[in-house]
Amino acid sequence: MGSWEKRRTLLLVNLASIVDTADESLLPAVYKEVGAALHATPVGLGSLTLARSAVQALCYPLAAYMASRYNRVFVITLGAFLWGTATFLVAVSRTFLEVAISRGLNGIGLALAAPAIQALVADSTNDRNRGLAFGWLQFTGLLGSIIGRFIALLLAPTTFLGIDGWRIAFVVVAVVSMIVGMLVWSYAVDPHFSSEPVSKEEDVVYKSVLNEVKDFLKETKSIIQIPSFQIFIAQGVPGTFAGAAFSFLPMWFELIGFSHKYTAFLLTLLSIAYAIGGVFAGVMGDFLAQRLPNAGRVILSQISSGSKIPIAGVLLLGLPYDASSGAIYAVVIFFMGLITSWEDAATNNPIFAEIVPVKSRTSIYALDRSFETVLASFAPPIVGLLAEKTYDYKLGDGIRNDDPKINQENAASLAKALYTAVAIPMALCCSIYSFLYCTYPRDRERAKMDSLIASEIQNIEMESSELVTNYSQLRQFDPEYLDEDFESDVTVGERPLVPE
Known part of the structure; x- marks a missing residue:
């Protein structure tokens, strides 16, 4: 694959990442409106995210199988069309059950695309610039979150020809998803699949489906047995759980009294800070990997994950629940996003590419997402249960009550539930990262040796x-x-x- 094709492919997969995360961010941004339309409580709204996340987690092994054995450009395109169709179905759904089923179908498309996108980025870089590439992937993904939330929050309070604005937002993202899918199919290139036709029929090796499945299961078993991968899963489950809990932030901001526009501003500011932090972390990860090859990347992740505990405490428990304090919220939000967004770009994604052979990269990204998402998908409903059952969240008509005093009390209840779902998991995440100091150097050298042996055998x-x-x-x-x-x-x- 030439340099122009490589740059064009990276551009298109980053574009697909934008639409992917825009789609994921739609529903949490309009929890209030969807709750009012469907008469759903916080637990019910969290269950909608659970439905999508659970199906997504279950489909990651399928994504790994397809992306490691078929053209990943096709896999990304298929994923885009599937999640776009499901998003359109959410827009036209009229009952809670219909929305839940549509969100579940949405998870299939999102599961197919994400690992293939990450693997294409890993295959197009090397150890010296891989962190930066994943930093930009995080940047574009968070740009998608900004766009998705902005569209949803901008259209949520409006109607057009009697159609609720939040439904129009889902239709817009569905159409854009399909357009991006067609662009990826038309112009992106998978380096594992040559565009040149096979000249001799005997050069093509055919395998039965049974043999393909056996090979995939064998590859999966070998990845799961890697000690560093086990540690990443052990820290990733609580880490992703804490991140999923923050899906209630838009609803919490509105309970405090912030307008739709200011809520959109705060969430946009958070995403911008995350994006800047991701690029910075990628650069710093590459820098430290050259000077502290066995520890540099891990140190950055422990700083990032550990700092989330006090910063989230200040945001959720330390600030007054008053809309007049909006400037203070903006400062804390930006600082939190800047410091707590380093793990993926600096550590997780680059190291995944180093501890397995090249052919297994798609599988390891898919398996990581699968294991982490299974438990993390329960975060939103658990936060809802904590708010309602433990911290005395008062249910009313929809999410926001007309009584400002009750809204403040509900904001305090939800804040306590959110901090419980963030502080404990992040403390576990930061601690578990420490084991990588022992396992990562050995696993990296073993993967290099395996790749060298495989290359010699192939020669x-x-x-x-x-x-x-x-x-x-x-x-x-x-x-x-x-x-x-x-x-x-x-x-x-x-x-x-x-x-x-």
């Missing part, structure tokens, strides 16, 4: 194949030219390279 097989081909061509030209002594020399071990 030997190619040389043997060329020798056989040359011998066959010579025999066709002059059968008496080659004697038995030559044939006996063309062997590897006791197996003749030339069939008798």
Whole structure:
């Protein structure tokens, strides 16, 4: 794949990442309006996110199988069309059950695309710039969150021809998703799939579906047995759980008394800070990886995950629940996004590419998302249960009550539930990262050795194949030219390279 094709592909997969995260951010941004339309409580709204996340987690193994054995450009395109269709179905749904089913279908498309996008980025970079590339991927993904939330919050309080604005937002993102899918299919290139046609029918190796599944299960087992991967899963589950809990932030801001526009501003500011922090973390991760190859990336993640506990405490518990304090909220939100967004770009995604062979990269990204998302998908309903059952959240008509005093009390209840769902998981996440200091160096060297052995075996097989081909061509030209002594020399071990 040429340099222009590589740049074009990276541009398009980043564009797909924008639409992917825009789609994910739609529903949490309009929890208030959807809750009022469907008469859903915080637990019910959290269950809608659970439906999408649970299906998404269950489909990641399918995504790994498809993306590691088929053209990843096709996989991303298929994912975009699936999540776009499901998002459109949410827009036209009239009952809670219909929305739940549509969100579940949405998870299938999102699951297919994400690992393929990450693997294409990893394959297009090296150890010296991989962190920066993933930093930009995080940047564009968070840009998608900004766009999705902005569209949703901008249209939520409006109506058009009697249609609720939040429904129009879902239709807009659905259409854009399909357009991006067509662009990816038309112009992106998977380096594992040559655009040149196969010249000889015998050069194509066909495998049965059963053998393909066996190979995939074997590959999955080998990845799961990697100690560093096990540690990443162990820290990623509580880390992702804490991140998923923040899906209630838009609703919490509105309970405090912020307008739709200021809520959109705060969430946009948070996403911008996350994006800047991701790029910074990618650069710093690459820098420290050269100077502290066994510890640099891990140190950054522990700083980032550990700092989330006090900063979230200040945001959720330390500030007054008053809309007049909006400037203070903006400062804290920006600082939190800037410092607590380093893990993926600086550590997780670059290290995943180092501890497995190149052919297994798509699988490891998919498996990581699968394991982490299973438990993290329960975060929104758990936050809702904590708010309602433990911290005395008062239910009313929809999400926001007309009584400002009750809204403040509900904001306090939801804040306590959010902090409980953030502080404990992040403390676990920061602690578990420490084990990587022992396992990461060994796993990185083992992966390098495995790749070297595989490369040597492939070179030997190619040389043997060329020798056989040359011998066959010579025999066709002059059968008496080659004697038995030559044939006996063309062997590897006791197996003749030339069939008798």
